[in-house]
Amino acid sequence: MARSILSHFLILSNTSPRSISSLRPSGVHLRKCLSRTAIFHQNRLRIGENLRCFCSVSVSEPSTSETSSSSVKKRIVSGVQPTGSIHLGNYLGAIKNWIDLQNTYETLFFIVDLHAITLPYDTQQLSKSTRDTAALYLACGVDSSKASVFVQSHVRAHVELMWLLSSTTPIGWLNRMIQFKEKSRKAGDENVGVALLTYPVLMASDILLYQSDFVPVGEDQKQHLELTRELAERVNYLYGGRKWKKLGGRGGALFKVPEPLIPPTGARVMSLTDGLSKVMSKSAPSDQSRINLLDSKDAIANKIKRCKTDSFTSLEFDNPERPECNNLLSVYQLITGKTKQEVVEECKDMNWGTFKTVLTDALIDHLNPIQIRYAEIMSDTTYLDNILAEGATKASSIADVTLNNLYQAMGFLRR
Template sequence: GILECLFFFGSDLRTPGLMLRYDGHAPEADRMAGGGARLAVLAVAAATFAAGLCGALVTAGPHAALHQTASPTALRPPVHAVLGQGPGLIPRAAPLRAGPSDSRALPHTATHPRVSVGPAAPGPDAAPAPMRGAALAVAGAALVAVLSGLARYLRAPTPAAARHAWQMCGAAADVEAAEGTAATATAPAEPEAARPTRPPRVLSGVQPTGTLTLGNYLGAIKQWVDLQNDPDNTSDSLFCVVDLHAITAPHDPKALAQQTRQAAAVYLAAGLDPEKVTIFVQSHVRAHSELAWLLTCATPMGWMNRMIQFKEKSQKLGEDVSLGLYSYPVLMAADILLYQTDLVPVGSDQTQHIELTRDVARRFNQQYAKKMKKITKKSRVFREPKAMIVKEGARVMSLLDGTSKMSKSAENDNSRINLLDPPNVIRNKFKRCKTDSFVGMEWDNPERPECTNLLTIYSAVTGKSKEEVMEECKDMNWGTFKPLVADAVIAHLEPIQTRYEEIMAQPEYLDSVLAAGAAKANEIAERTLKDAYAAMGYLARPEAE
């Protein structure tokens, strides 16, 4: 009963004293599982309560003296002599006799169907008070569990929302499973007809600093294009150039604007269609900065101290590390929450940011939205997003170190393949990339990370499966395999580079795409920002004429 009580309160209120945290997908399913699971838990709690109450009544009732004798041998026969005298039964005249370990005997009345026993002096083994206290404690804890569980059951979402939650938890990377809306833990039950029916929303972006690399393309942009072109995809996708994140580290102000335009052009050249998805620049939607400040003031510093990527990046920057780099996970949370995002395509190394975003949303909803329901007419401001893990093989490592991620900010340009590198440069970089002395090609050998990296690149750009690649390349040496990978990368990037040059030659077209995307993004973002301001108690802005 106590554990059930802690489960109900800890998972709902998230108070510091009862912080029963369940990260990942399973807790969301628990919070939204609906009637069946809650009724089962309530039944168990009710049974526990009944058992505890009966135990309390028995230990505190008129037969408590049975528990006060010196030892079990002191009653002979306890059942026949005392409890066996029910109404309508022939009274048993056999008196109770004290056992050899005790000289005392219980009084017995043979003419009455029940023996009236007065309180006896407790023997050395007697413990009636602890037994009654334990039984009452179990009953009380179970009663609290029943009441708290009943409250949660009354607030449970509809069965349709529960089914949707289980689908989302079972396959976070499956966009089709995200149809409908994912209610948060703090959202009350709503009539089915009142729920919005918009498709699930997807949001992602890439920083424009430096030239985008093959790693950016295979790990992010190509994944977006595949999602866009999936015939079963019903999502509403937004992809932005996150230029606000670009200034968390030292950057070149003269190059930032041009790099932003280049990144947007790469989005289009890679295959993103502005008729199907929304493409915009982060700083063109001012709500990103405003919401980031509101969330910064509502997020504990301890959460920031646990972020792994800040520790890694700050070591590289040394004295140049900024407060913006420290708090940029909150800006990332604002980016996601601003659009009521359902799914965020990320790599396995970025799931910590999504968990932080969920925590920030949950805390904000609990602290502000529920208290301001009369003003906002809503019990939540933000949805809690889920991570959509990109498919295996999308992570590309450095050409000079197979254990480090390919980065556009690395000092040595030979460590990466830039998307706009000409063919001869690409060939030279692969020719100089790090190799080993092993014979043949093999995948997933921890002693050969560079071999695994090049096999991964070759598989990604050719579309061949892991088995097909191994069958083709297992007996090759490095002198044969590296040119094969270089030619495959050149062939894959050639149409992208051609389309990129065409887009950059039409600045009006690029500007129109970004302007239309910013307008649509602003429309969504302003609604969320307005609710966030209202929940925190700000004076409403005058309506624009």
């Protein structure tokens, strides 16, 4: 993700991500399909190998009993880094979907500023980018009366839990993480700090701290969620159950083992300059590769006009020889809320010049209300800061319980 807490999942239909708690692939609970801690679960998948069960499970509607038999909502956490401007991929792949999730689940959406410092960054921009990201959450439709919106570093339990989890995380698990290998190779040894290696442990603490039931996942986050699940099981085995009860705790599991929340079949938003191999990302060197939510009308028009296309004369979905065509049609479908078939019928006879104009207009029309609302929010920073403070207070009330229980289970002297 431009890295984020499990924020790169994308829906290419008019439905939203939904609970998968009732699914049983091949008659076995999803949890048993995933790898377990190597110490006490043998013959399972290992971290870094193909996690096929993530890909073979589709999303179904929650059962009636799940949604109505209890007033307690399932909990979801997610967030985006405050590095660079939030772009169309962040919005369509994560934030836009949060609007539906906040109506069904207990949701915590935070700005993951601690993750933003794993590589060299501009210290003068971090605070501004953090506030900008929070304002865009709200401008896109996140409702602070339904969801807790806060800044990661404002809840210090994130870092404390990371340290406790680090003590039980085998270094071999981290060495196998794909993103560390890729980013460290690009950055060079002199620019790589320990945080780049250990940030998956912080990501795990972000999830486990709130006893999350479900986590939205995309292709680049499956491995991180698997690590989170492994750590939850490992800590529960090492410190939970009877061991914790003997220390005065209530026994049982210390952490919920979160399940992946998988969207309906779809595709990621790809780069405007390479529809085949590069996801739209903040880290791409060229700003021409992405549409930022705060881009002006002229900037949007220019980027769409110059984006990569092909030499075919008509437009179509799902042709593997036409990745840019599929990407741009998918963006148009998501922005307009139309069905795939409606887009096919509307655009199949268009040439690229005509379609680019149609897509540009749709993007400007969709993003303009967000930009207006963003400007309103940023004009009253006290309002925004109050929302973030309230969100951090709510989050801390959950996080502190988890953290204190783990301190107790690990044998620390009570405060």
